[in-house]
Amino acid sequence: MNINIVEDENAGTVGSALIKVMSLFFIGIMIIAFTANPISVGTNEGQRAPDIEGKFYNGSGWTEFDFSSYFNTSWQEGDVSGQWVAIEFMDTDCPYCQQSADEYGQYANAFSVNNADWNGPHVNFLASATELSIQGHDSDRAEIEQFRSEYNHNFPYIDDIDQDNMEEWGIPGTPNYFLIQPDGIIAWSSSEHADEKISDAILRLVPRESV
Amino acid sequence: MSSNVLVAVYLIPTLVGFLIVSPLGNSVTSSLADRFPSLKTARGRLLSGLQLISLAGFAVSTQTLWISSKISEGGSFCSSTSTFSCDDLLGNSKLNVDPVFGLSWGLIGMATFALLLFIVFVLKQEPNHPLSERFINIGVLTTGIGLLVIGLLVSYEIQEEKICLYCTTAHIANIAAFVGFFRLRRLHEKRDEWNKS
Numbered sequence: 001m002n003i004n005i006v007e008d009e010n011a012g013t014v015g016s017a018l019i020k021v022m023s024l025f026f027i028g029i030m031i032i033a034f035t036a037n038p039i040s041v042g043t044n045e046g047q048r049a050p051d052i053e054g055k056f057y058n059g060s061g062w063t064e065f066d067f068s069s070y071f072n073t074s075w076q077e078g079d080v081s082g083q084w085v086a087i088e089f090m091d092t093d094c095p096y097c098q099q100s101a102d103e104y105g106q107y108a109n110a111f112s113v114n115n116a117d118w119n120g121p122h123v124n125f126l127a128s129a130t131e132l133s134i135q136g137h138d139s140d141r142a143e144i145e146q147f148r149s150e151y152n153h154n155f156p157y158i159d160d161i162d163q164d165n166m167e168e169w170g171i172p173g174t175p176n177y178f179l180i181q182p183d184g185i186i187a188w189s190s191s192e193h194a195d196e197k198i199s200d201a202i203l204r205l206v207p208r209e210s211v
Numbered sequence: 212m213s214s215n216v217l218v219a220v221y222l223i224p225t226l227v228g229f230l231i232v233s234p235l236g237n238s239v240t241s242s243l244a245d246r247f248p249s250l251k252t253a254r255g256r257l258l259s260g261l262q263l264i265s266l267a268g269f270a271v272s273t274q275t276l277w278i279s280s281k282i283s284e285g286g287s288f289c290s291s292t293s294t295f296s297c298d299d300l301l302g303n304s305k306l307n308v309d310p311v312f313g314l315s316w317g318l319i320g321m322a323t324f325a326l327l328l329f330i331v332f333v334l335k336q337e338p339n340h341p342l343s344e345r346f347i348n349i350g351v352l353t354t355g356i357g358l359l360v361i362g363l364l365v366s367y368e369i370q371e372e373k374i375c376l377y378c379t380t381a382h383i384a385n386i387a388a389f390v391g392f393f394r395l396r397r398l399h400e401k402r403d404e405w406n407k408s
Contacts, residue, residue: 010337010340010341010342013333013336013337013340014333014340014342016332016336017329017332017333017336018329020328020329020332021325021326021328021329021332022325024269024325024328025321025322025325028269028270028273028276028321029321031273031277032273032276032277032280035277036277036280036281036284037280037284038279038280038281038283038284039283039284039285040283040304041283041304042304048283048285050304051303071285073284073285073286168305183285184285
């Protein structure tokens with residue numbers, strides 16, 4: 001029986017170089033794996049909410065919005081002291097947003113520390129106002145201010161007329177709601193629970209002090 | 212230690228490597244040649260410089276991937292209101308991954324510099340390896356494609372009006388490696404020079 005043995009005197013060079021480089025690569029990956037616990041950024045439940053940028057109106061003027069200031073990354077699940085965030089992506093000219101505006105304002109008052117009947121943590125309500133690319137949906141800051149005042153809302157409205165935040169969040173249409181944990185993780189989104197209102201989601205998910 | 216000072220740990224070896232692979236390499240390393248005999252030849256200098264650049268590039272790429280991971284946890288590393296704020300770029304979920312496969316730029320950097328290191332290790336051990344010419348061409352091609360990627364990433368920095376010093380160090384390492392591999396290819400074409408020991 002003939003056995004053909006292929007000899008490659010250079011194989012050892014490539015092999016040893018490959019072992020060195022692969023060792024280095026895996027050491028790098030292992031350092032990252034042991035020292036970091038990454039959470040993907042996105043708009044699905046369990047993902048970290050993307051940033052929201054732009055100016056916001058709180059009743060007195062337009063100032064720079066700092067979304068990260070709402071979150072505390074050291075918050076632990078079940079902790080009743082952390083403040084939650086409810087955000088609505090809306091268009092002042094969208095009929096569905098107009099229909100739900102009264103209700104959204106009532107929720108903002110109900111799930112607040114100023115409401116003695118609410119025994120849970122404060123829920124910060126926000127609205128990101130865009131201008132949908134539909135005829136007759138032209139908008140501007142004056143219209144946003146007027147909308148906020150018309151429905152007696154006392155929470156911030158963020159200017160997203162350029163649709164930047166809407167694109168970043170991948171919002172298909174308005175209104176669209178999200179409930180975000182105090183650590184910035186999305187707990188609930190209306191697109192994943194079409195049959196559940198945000199108020200029901202708050203009652204279901206937000207921890208409350210036992211009576 | 213400030214995060215912008217820490218970047219010097221990666222930047223200094225990258226710049227030293229860049230000097231060694233540049234045409235100034237001979238005069239810069241002449242005083243060290245007795246201590247490090249490999250620096251006596253042009254091939255030895257280029258490979259030593261490339262090794263330093265690739266190691267620094269690999270390390271800084273690992274650091275950028277780590278920063279991206281820490282930011283996604285909710286932490287911050289080099290957040291700043293000034294122009295030099297790498298968190299704004301490394302923490303941007305749309306910009307910190309490649310637009311085709313969605314792979315983190317840090318991971319791509321690690322893989323790229325690991326490939327360059329592999330080529331350098333092979334050429335250091337066996338300069339006349341049958342695949343040496345192909346390896347050098349792969350090095351030139353990889354770092355050449357890297358130049359296009361740098362153009363894209365710099366456009367992100369301009370768009371965001373922020374500069375990520377860690378990313379910039381990795382970019383410098385790629386440019387330095389391109390110069391090194393380009394000069395290595397020219398040297399490889401001159402067989403007498405290449406085989407000097």
